[in-house]
Amino acid sequence: MAPVLLKVNGHVHAVDADPETPLLYVLNDELQLRGPKFGCGVAQCGACTVIIGGRAVRSCVMPVSAVKEEEITTLEGLGTPENPHAIQQAFVDEGAAQCGFCLSGVILTAKTLLDENPRASDEQIRESMSNVLCRCFTHTRMMRAIKRYQGRRA
Amino acid sequence: MKKEISRRGFIKASGALVVYFSATSLIGPFAIAQGPFDTHPSHVDPEKLDSWLAVASDGAVTAYTGKCDFGQGMYTVQTQLVAEELCVSFNSVKLIQCDTSITPDEGTTSGSQSTPTNFNTRNLAQAAATAREALVGMATRRLGVPANQLAIENGVVIAKSGRRVSYGELVGGKRFDIKVDSSAKRRSPSDWKVLGKSIPSTDRVALMTGTFEFVHNVQVPGMVHGRVVRPPEIGATVANVDEKSVQHIPGLIKVVVRKNFVGVVAEKQWQAAQAAKNLKVDWRPSPGLPAQKDFYDYMRQQPSRDLMLVNSKNVDDKLKSATQVLKATYSHPYQAHGSIGSSCAVADVQADHAIVWSPTQSVYPTQHGVSTLTGLPLDSVRVIFVRGSGCYGLNAADTVSYDAALLSQAVHKPVRVQLTRHDEFISENYGSACVIEQQAGINASGVIDVWDCETWAASLGGRPGYDRPGNVITGMLAGFDSETITPRTAIEPSGELRNGNNAVPSYVTGCINGKCGGAGSIRSERVLTHAVKSPFFTGPLRSPLRLQNTFAHECFMDEISAHVKADPVSYRLRHLRESRMIDVVKGAAKTASWETRPSPKSDTPRTGAVIGRGIACVAYEGDNGYAALVAEVEVDQASGKVQAQRFVVAHDCGPISNPEGLRNQIEGGILQGMSRALLEEITWDDRKVTSIDWHSYHTLPLGIQVPPIDIALLDRPAVKATGAGETAITLVAAAIGNAIFDATGARVREVPFTPDRVKAALLARG
Numbered sequence: 042m043a044p045v046l047l048k049v050n051g052h053v054h055a056v057d058a059d060p061e062t063p064l065l066y067v068l069n070d071e072l073q074l075r076g077p078k079f080g081c082g083v084a085q086c087g088a089c090t091v092i093i094g095g096r097a098v099r100s101c102v103m104p105v106s107a108v109k110e111e112e113i114t115t116l117e118g119l120g121t122p123e124n125p126h127a128i129q130q131a132f133v134d135e136g137a138a139q140c141g142f143c144l145s146g147v148i149l150t151a152k153t154l155l156d157e158n159p160r161a162s163d164e165q166i167r168e169s170m171s172n173v174l175c176r177c178f179t180h181t182r183m184m185r186a187i188k189r190y191q192g193r194r195a
Numbered sequence: 196m197k198k199e200i201s202r203r204g205f206i207k208a209s210g211a212l213v214v215y216f217s218a219t220s221l222i223g224p225f226a227i228a229q230g231p232f233d234t235h236p237s238h239v240d241p242e243k244l245d246s247w248l249a250v251a252s253d254g255a256v257t258a259y260t261g262k263c264d265f266g267q268g269m270y271t272v273q274t275q276l277v278a279e280e281l282c283v284s285f286n287s288v289k290l291i292q293c294d295t296s297i298t299p300d301e302g303t304t305s306g307s308q309s310t311p312t313n314f315n316t317r318n319l320a321q322a323a324a325t326a327r328e329a330l331v332g333m334a335t336r337r338l339g340v341p342a343n344q345l346a347i348e349n350g351v352v353i354a355k356s357g358r359r360v361s362y363g364e365l366v367g368g369k370r371f372d373i374k375v376d377s378s379a380k381r382r383s384p385s386d387w388k389v390l391g392k393s394i395p396s397t398d399r400v401a402l403m404t405g406t407f408e409f410v411h412n413v414q415v416p417g418m419v420h421g422r423v424v425r426p427p428e429i430g431a432t433v434a435n436v437d438e439k440s441v442q443h444i445p446g447l448i449k450v451v452v453r454k455n456f457v458g459v460v461a462e463k464q465w466q467a468a469q470a471a472k473n474l475k476v477d478w479r480p481s482p483g484l485p486a487q488k489d490f491y492d493y494m495r496q497q498p499s500r501d502l503m504l505v506n507s508k509n510v511d512d513k514l515k516s517a518t519q520v521l522k523a524t525y526s527h528p529y530q531a532h533g534s535i536g537s538s539c540a541v542a543d544v545q546a547d548h549a550i551v552w553s554p555t556q557s558v559y560p561t562q563h564g565v566s567t568l569t570g571l572p573l574d575s576v577r578v579i580f581v582r583g584s585g586c587y588g589l590n591a592a593d594t595v596s597y598d599a600a601l602l603s604q605a606v607h608k609p610v611r612v613q614l615t616r617h618d619e620f621i622s623e624n625y626g627s628a629c630v631i632e633q634q635a636g637i638n639a640s641g642v643i644d645v646w647d648c649e650t651w652a653a654s655l656g657g658r659p660g661y662d663r664p665g666n667v668i669t670g671m672l673a674g675f676d677s678e679t680i681t682p683r684t685a686i687e688p689s690g691e692l693r694n695g696n697n698a699v700p701s702y703v704t705g706c707i708n709g710k711c712g713g714a715g716s717i718r719s720e721r722v723l724t725h726a727v728k729s730p731f732f733t734g735p736l737r738s739p740l741r742l743q744n745t746f747a748h749e750c751f752m753d754e755i756s757a758h759v760k761a762d763p764v765s766y767r768l769r770h771l772r773e774s775r776m777i778d779v780v781k782g783a784a785k786t787a788s789w790e791t792r793p794s795p796k797s798d799t800p801r802t803g804a805v806i807g808r809g810i811a812c813v814a815y816e817g818d819n820g821y822a823a824l825v826a827e828v829e830v831d832q833a834s835g836k837v838q839a840q841r842f843v844v845a846h847d848c849g850p851i852s853n854p855e856g857l858r859n860q861i862e863g864g865i866l867q868g869m870s871r872a873l874l875e876e877i878t879w880d881d882r883k884v885t886s887i888d889w890h891s892y893h894t895l896p897l898g899i900q901v902p903p904i905d906i907a908l909l910d911r912p913a914v915k916a917t918g919a920g921e922t923a924i925t926l927v928a929a930a931i932g933n934a935i936f937d938a939t940g941a942r943v944r945e946v947p948f949t950p951d952r953v954k955a956a957l958l959a960r961g
Binding site for chain 1: 265266267268395396398399400401402403404405406407408409411412414420445463464465466533534535536537539582583584585587613615616855859860862863864865866867869870888889890894895896897898899900901904
């Protein structure tokens with residue numbers, strides 16, 4: 042089995058994995074990344090979201106071999122605790138979490154939308170979040186944080 | 196050689212008592228040889244102050260708690276509590292939570308009991324107050340100044356003369372060697388400097404930047420991966436496991452079968468997932484399931500374990516003599532905890548000891564369960580809490596801990612088990628299905644004279660506690676009995692009113708032998724509850740039974756007030772006598788600018804979109820928090836779709852430890868309650884559960900139009916602290932149901948209020 046080369050958060054890793062292995066398992070188990078998480082395992086909740094080629098991708102169903110040469114960004118790749126990305130800071134400022142398990146889906150999905158369409162309407166933001174789940178129902182603060190980031194970005 | 200070290204040794208070895216560590220770094224200090232502070236290692240003595248607190252020579256404080264944080268904010272507020280009582284800064288306190296080797300046994304973190312347990316006159320709060328008084332005593336002797344001439348600032352005791360001595364100088368690195376003093380004086384909320392402030396939760400930055408360690412991230416050396424193969428139907432048993440069916444899968448370590456428990460272990464997670472998917476298991480079918488469409492009738496026909504909670508013994512006569520009698524039946528489905536992250540645990544079970552990294556709410560009971568399942572002595576099992584996904588009660592955290600222990604024991608290696616969402620949806624301990632029958636008699640002046648309530652709740656298993664591993668699926672599959680219903684007729688109530696499940700409506704007096712513990716004024720009262728055997732596992736789900744019962748009480752109250760053409764707020768107030776209930780009802784009505792008039796709204800069109808408002812209130816568990824909620828909804832009468840437009844809540848949980856944290860809990864509770872009221876329902880066919888993923892079990896996603904939530908916090912510094920995490924959610928189904936009625940005149944008596952059910956109710960208006 043030839044090692045799979047992955048570019049994650051600016052680093053290249055050679056990983057020994059079955060090509061069918063979901064990207065999520067490689068990120069968690071081989072690269073010890075904590076951002077993307079196993080939520081439902083069937084691409085219905087968003088907890089495993091990463092950014093690949095500017096798109097929010099559900100890594101729990103994406104075979105690692107399908108990533109090819111593309112750069113992968115995880116939640117911890119956006120910013121650091123010392124220097125969080127502006128959208129992470131907006132979530133910190135709004136206290137937009139309870140258990141926080143869903144945050145990769147929430148933050149990365151919102152970020153990719155607003156990167157592509159900084160003036161997205163509330164309707165468009167809601168549309169983009171329509172398949173993202175938070176079971177603590179921190180919706181109020183999360184939507185406020187997304188709007189705060191959008192405002193800062195503009 | 197395994198390094199064995201007691202907590203005392205651990206503290207000595209670390210030099211300072213401020214120890215921050217990731218979960219896995221705890222492998223070394225494994226306390227089995229000698230208990231911490233000379234106590235039994237599984238029974239950190241809660242009487243001893245040193246079990247709760249330690250002060251390092253630099254003044255840093257380490258506190259130990261048996262109540263853990265799942266995202267509800269307990270870590271932050273308990274840190275505030277210790278800082279407040281000790282008069283030190285928030286940042287100088289580090290909290291160690293829920294580890295059977297080093298924290299006191301505080302049972303289970305559940306039932307909105309963490310605040311009452313740790314913030315009133317016991318445990319953590321009392322320990323910190325004891326420590327402060329002890330330190331002042333030491334300073335008195337050191338400085339030769341009486342205590343009343345000493346002040347404390349940030350862990351430094353200061354005399355009027357300016358002489359000072361720090362906590363670190365007084366006790367740093369040494370034990371207090373005293374007992375927790377139940378008479379140690381708590382700091383008054385009027386003096387609070389740290390409590391009562393909206394200190395941001397300590398995990399915030401780590402969560403947002405993806406660096407927080409969840410149990411899903413725990414990795415220990417030599418760890419391999421396990422998955423389980425659950426029976427497709429509850430009650431199915433193993434006929435044959437064809438191990439050959441997975442022999443081709445690379446990395447496979449073992450197929451594990453123990454009675455009806457089946458799992459696989461492989462080197463990598465993907466290999467384990469493939470093995471679990473491909474393993475051929477022949478299951479002997481279960482006897483089948485009662486039909487879902489008739490289930491609420493079925494429940495009422497089952498043998499039951501009965502409890503009479505209150506009985507004035509004149510209910511039948513009063514109903515006969517009442518001017519009018521109203522009746523209604525309400526039903527509430529099984530609902531799932533449905534944690535966003537499917538449950539996960541890591542266990543390392545060796546020949547002579549076991550360590551389990553678990554998201555459980557109950558490390559000590561889980562320690563007992565793992566001991567029973569593995570046959571290891573209790574003292575050789577250590578359970579360390581590591582946060583999982585939000586659980587909202589008994590999700591699969593305990594069962595996956597058992598899964599990991601069984602699989603690890605079978606392969607003699609540390610095993611990480613990741614359940615799938617499907618595993619969890621088909622076999623978790625659901626929130627109970629309930630049927631509630633109400634009847635009330637009204638007198639000539641339109642006042643309720645008599646209230647009669649009978650409830651049925653389906654039950655199987657539940658929290659495993661210390662001795663019932665079979666109360667969750669893994670234990671049952673491995674051959675342990677589940678707690679089930681032993682039918683028994685009710686005996687007459689005695690002692691005090693126990694309303695922990697809110698089966699008793701707020702409007703009755705709750706009198707037992709002349710002692711009246713209810714919140715209301717209706718004197719003729721009878722509440723009879725029936726527990727019946729459930730075909731599915733059940734267990735506590737945020738506001739267990741309290742939500743179901745309150746839905747029925749508060750909708751029925753609304754039906755009665757509509758019948759007598761009274762305003763729902765005024766009519767409630769007329770039947771309430773508990774002042775804290777009256778205050779929240781008035782508070783919510785005022786904040787919502789409640790329009791005083793009967794429901795339904797007059798002149799409402801029978802077609803198109805209409806709006807309405809509804810109210811509900813509760814004394815949570817009888818006395819553990821008070822809230823009233825106003826819901827404003829729009830109902831599309833063509834589609835039957837209900838859209839909440841606004842919520843207003845008035846909330847009283849005694850002295851407020853962290854207002855922003857409280858608001859976050861209330862907001863989440865209300866929206867979770869809305870999801871449960873509008874969408875959530877476990878479904879099944881004649882053999883198996885059919886709500887198996889997020890397409891078949893529905894939840895409100897982020898992309899909804901989020902209704903604004905106005906919160907009025909009633910701060911009551913002078914009373915005891917109550918729970919706050921479950922009060923608001925208890926009210927949502929009732930408030931929405933009442934608002935639907937106000938808007939349309941149609942009453943929906945079954946949760947969830949799906950468009951089909953709303954449309955059926957609209958048709959039934961005639």
